[in-house]
Amino acid sequence: MDGHINWHSFYFLLFGLTACVFSVAVVLTGSIVRMAFYLTLCLGATAGLFFLAGAGFVGAMQLLIYVGGTLVLLIFGVMLTAQGPFVNMKTRAGEWVIGGAAGLMLLGLLLQAAFRVEEWRGPPEGVATATAENAPPGEIGIRMLGKPGDNGKAVGKESGYLLPFEIVSVHLLVVLIGSAYLARTKRRRRASDPAEST
Amino acid sequence: MNLLTDPVGASHFMAVGAVMFVCGVVCMATKRNGLGILMGIELVINGANLNFVAFGSEFLRRNPDYALGVDGQLIALFVIVLAAAEAAVALAIALNYYNNRATIDVDRADELKG
Amino acid sequence: MDYLPTILGAAVLLPLISFVVIVLFGAAMRKAHVPTHYIATGAILGSFVLSFTAMCIWLSTHGIPEVHEHDAHGHGGHEEHAAGSHSAGADHLGESLAEGKLVEKGQDSQFIALTDDDHKEGGVGKDHASAAHGPDYVADDWYTISPPGIPKMSIGYHIDTLTIVMFVMVTFIASCIHFYAGGYMHEELHDVTDHEVTLSDGKHLRRPGRFHRFFQYLSLFCFSMLGLVIAGNVLMVFVFWELVGVCSYFLIGFYIERKSASTAANKAFIMNRVGDFGMLIGLAALWASFGTFSFGDVDGQPGLFSLIRPAENQHQMTTKDGLVQVGGASTEGESGDDTTDANASNPASFSYGLLIVAGLGIFCGCVGKSAQFPLQTWLPDAMEGPTPVSALVHSATMVAAGVYLVGRFYPVFTPEVLLIIAYVGGITLFMAATIAIVATDIKRVLAFSTVSQLGYMMLALGMGGWIAGLFHLITHAFFKSLLFMCSGSVIHACHTNEMPQMGGLRKKMPWTAYTMLVGCLAIAGAGIPFLIGFSGYYSKDAIIAQAISFTDANPSHKILFFVAAGGAAITAFYMFRLWFLTFSGKPRDQHVYDHAHESPKVMYVPLVVLAVLAVAVGWSIPWGTDADSGNHKELGVTALLETARPAGTADGAGTGVNFDVTYPAEAASHAEEIHVMATLVAFGTAMAGFLLAFVMYGLQRISAEDAAKQFAPVYGFFRNKWYFDELYHILFFKPTHFVSKLVAKFDRRAIDWVVNGTAKVARKVSDTGDAIIDKGLVDGLVNLTAGWIYSVANWFRNVQTGKLRQYVLFIVLGTVVLFVLIEYSSFLNAGH
Amino acid sequence: MAEALSQYLWPSVAYLLTGIVHALLLLGLVAVGTVIFIWMERKIAGRIQDRLGPTRVGGKFGWLQTVADGLKLATKEDTMPRDADPILFKIAPYVALCASYATFIVLPFATGWSAVTSSISIFLIIAILGVEVFGVILAGYSSGSKWSLFGAMREAAQVVSYEVPLGLCVLVPVMIAGTMDLNVIGEMQRGWFTNWLVFHDPFTFLVFFVYITCATASVNRAPFDLAEAESELVAGFHTEYSGVRWSVFFMAEYNSMLLVSFLASILFLGGWHGPIPIFTSTGIAYESSAAAFSWGGFLANVAGVANLLFKGFAGVAIMMWVRWTLPRLRIDQVMRTCLKYCTPLACFCFLGAAIWTWAFPGGMLLKAEPYAGFREADEMALLPVANSAGTEARGDFDESVQSSGLASNDSALSQSLPGELASQDDNRRSPATALAGGDN
Structure with missing residues (x-):
């Protein structure tokens, strides 16, 4: 059993969980700088997912532009607009509830859409995806x-x-x-x- | 299914994307800080981007012929670039707003209310 | 040779560049005290250098022109000139004329046989620029405007010797005038107080100087004139023609604040429009008949000249099939018996009438531009412009354009048109000369003299003297510009135009006086008979010789000869009257005399240069002998012009169909007898005029005042310029006024009544309709809708909180709802 | 190695073990490197300032001094300001270290010796290196001290700005090689030192120095060390750090220096190839990164690693030399150097090198007969195929394409190859142009 660990799936789990956890952390944290930090980790994990999907160039681009560029820009904004060291603007509880409910509804919708099509569920078992090479x-x-x-296989598309x-x-x-x-x-x-x- | 042994597919990527997307939306809906909303937007964009890349990838499909191919990556690239541009402009707007109001609370920016 | 169009094109464009530069930076340069005229003068000087280069290139490629006619007569035969196919034919004609024969209709066949023979004999003959072959020219298009499929409109060039000679003349004189104007206009460098303009508060007008503007117009003027000369097609000619007109408008009205100046400018412009209207008709006729605009053959397409005088028909006037036949049909009956000849052209078979219309139309334009009778009245008024402008307008550019155009279009003119040209020229010549006798304004004398000399040129051209007319154009340009600039110098010194206030100025301003004397001698045609003379001597001789030759052939038109001869006498008289009144005798106005001074160097140096040329430009320099043919070569204006003679005109313009007129070959006027007689006549008349002037104004033996009193009616008639202005006032101005008054009355009474009545009725009807339909029905509906929308929108505005985050939530909820709906509907569909 | 181990162990365990060993090796390089660098820096500073440097603690040339320093840092009390954001404050040094450390994942140390073979390795390195500044910013911000904040802001502005000319400089060798794969770029410079890209043409020679300048600036070394200007900002972003966390920042900094030196060697100075091709000309070196294992090749690769390490250390030494020689610039001068000089110069060199490469495909000093192995490296860049397939492809390529023997997952590229090979008389043709030209 142990020999059958699919490393591709393993890495997907690693990066996907990182992305999900830290995106939730972005929502939940109050400090804007921590938000930015969690966002960095989330986007970095997304870049990892891009690598896993065979889009190495896009992944590198993501790292360079998002993590290296845009987020630094964002931090700049944070620093330039922060009055005290850590500024919290409290959100009212009602808004949390409404926003959360709407978000959950949307999540449900998207998830059921994602798993709806059989064809998208992935390659048939036994196909070695671990060798996924990044396109040059x-x-x-x-x-x-x-x-x-x-x-040749996708003419017209x-x-x-x-x-x-x-x-x-x-x-x-x-x-x-x-x-x-x-x-x-x-x-x-x-x-x-x-x-x-x- | 066992995620450690079975190959993952586009659906799984889409699930991650969906989580990011929803987190971004909730972030936009609940954060009062303008920059927080900006980060929410980044999350949303990345969630969407993940879907593009996943659909472009040939390893994640039952039948690789149905994959978008490089097109998916290209669109993702464009999205990244446009998101960067959007971030720059949004940040500039935020700074301007801050210069005028000395706050970044978007709830104070409701003067367009008719 | 290939560079010629480029060189001449550059010569045309240089003044334009100067114009553009001055337009753009002139004002700034004025502020910076940078003299603008350096640019303009430099440009025109550059043009002159380029033109001169072009002439040298032309001469080096075509050789120094050879002279045939004189040789033929000197040796009394033509058999040895096997090489020159044309010369033989021309000689033959000349000889037959010299023997007193009239050129009969039948000679054409003989002529053609002769040339055929010559071609057979002289196989190795050098291809001369002779009439039988047509002149050498370079013609092509620089740029074609029109899309293919319609008659070609292009910017092209037509370069032959005439073009080049005109280029050199125009640029040279313009250069001199530019130099001169740099001194003459110096007042305009600073703020100017115009003493001739009185404002409403009694002060004189004070305005900033317009030095740069003057030179900017001058440059544009030169550009337009050069463009007109180089133009390769009628359309371009017309465009530049109008440009010349507008430039003269600007320059005549240079002192725009003076009422007289602005009126004179308007007058010149309107008079020219009258002529141009005729010209447009002529051009339309040409275009309708031939469907082409270009003069020469371009890209294998035959031009106007080859269409009218095709080479297959020995360059005689010919038609092509399919021309408008109406003109031809109408003339057929009258000239049926004239057209029986087999080889000659058959005028009746094509729209001969249309050609006459075209010729007359084009000549109309020339009448306007060259101030011929009956459109001559603008030219004297144009003296309101600064003197350098007058010099330019009267010598090299504007009025020369008309004569040049007649020369250029010469192949198009039928004998009838030529006769009309001759008569118009004759009338102009005589009339203007008589007016010049009594004028006292120094510039007006010169102006009328110009009109008169232009009449000379037209007369010569109309009598078939193509070379005589154009030769006079060239020589006249030199001495007339000289005269004008001298008079400008005098005016500059005296600050008055009136000759009765001058006198004795010779001592004060010797350079001006003696150069002007040279000018007077030149225009009067002074010279030692048969030996040497001033330039006018040669050109006037040629005209009078042509007159003799022509009137010999057509005795019924003898009057033209008398006009020419009498004109020569009057010319000499009024020119020397001018000189004596101005420069000799005692000062008549001591104040003016004291004030007078010699002009600065920059003004009199061009005078000297021009004076030298006024003497010498008519000379022909022997240039050795051609090795092949044994002909003499000559370097001179006449010889050069001879190489440009339009094809088919050397042997005369033929015979009129509608009038009884016969044109001898121009070469016929070089016959010994005619030549001697012409010289004597010209010299005699000029001498008579000079003597009379000398007696009356130099020695003052005969009192001019007494003479004026004695001939009071004639004097008054002349003094008032033959009452032409008054005539026009009665003929055109008053009837127009009358008619317009009538029309205005009709407009106010009848038309206004109808319009107002209709409006009243319409208002009544609409008022009624408004009350019922608009207010009741439409407004009600609109208000109802608006009220409803208002209430709905009022409710909706509660949603618009302006809270960003709320909007995000709305979007999310909207998406969810949308998906649920789709899901539900697809579920329903699946259920079916 | 993983394959070899998997014969004895479970594949997953073998895979993990291999990865850990590799990582530890690299970490060792970083840690030991840092220790050596600290000692080097002190000695070099001493020599430049005409003194001896550390000698007291012991060891030959006082090398034990740095061990003592390490011990001191490890045992020092770890303080944190009261106003600091605890999570970010603690995590910031590791962000910086991870970012600079992660770049080694694609860095080749010798022919075929890289942890991950990536066709975009140089791009990836630049991208990951950009993340390092994030740790610095976090550190500066979370310290709750204005000195730290100023230092972080300065550093962020400087690094983000200098990434532009740095990227442009890196583009020049990338363009000449036609690939972003550092393996290929390194292999391309095999042979005599005249094959090194710095001698490729005048523009690469110029851009090499621009690169050095920008690299120095982007790793915040003197004279561009505005972020930690002692006289103004105490110590910049790490003012509030002490003990182990401080040493982690130090490691990140030295690691970055080492990395940019490695990059300079691989991009411009022949990488792991020495100036004289001892192993290549004797034929015992691997011919390409796809070659099968051989002891001669292994030996050659070890020598190559030593070579690269030497070059990298020399680069670091030069940076130290510069640091102790030149005075610090003002912030506006730093920015001006970047925007007004380095960026235009790099653009100019990029254009110049492009034109030069187009006009003289062989480069300036490159030998008339380039090293044959490059051709294969060239093909390798084109073909994202398994290693064995690459060697097979060398033999009779057309046939293998016809029989679809290539396990390529991108048929567009494999189809383009026959035409490309046919026209590839000039071995120096870059893969990108070949791809564009032979594609129909």
């Missing part, structure tokens, strides 16, 4: 440059992504400029004097 990034790059894949790629590039530029404009230093108004803040 070459194909991703080529597809991004607009060359449709000639993967795959196409080039040059236009979205370009749109996203321009979008990023716009965002860069826009956020630089929005966040540039302005005269800071005092909170105690609402008459000044028009």
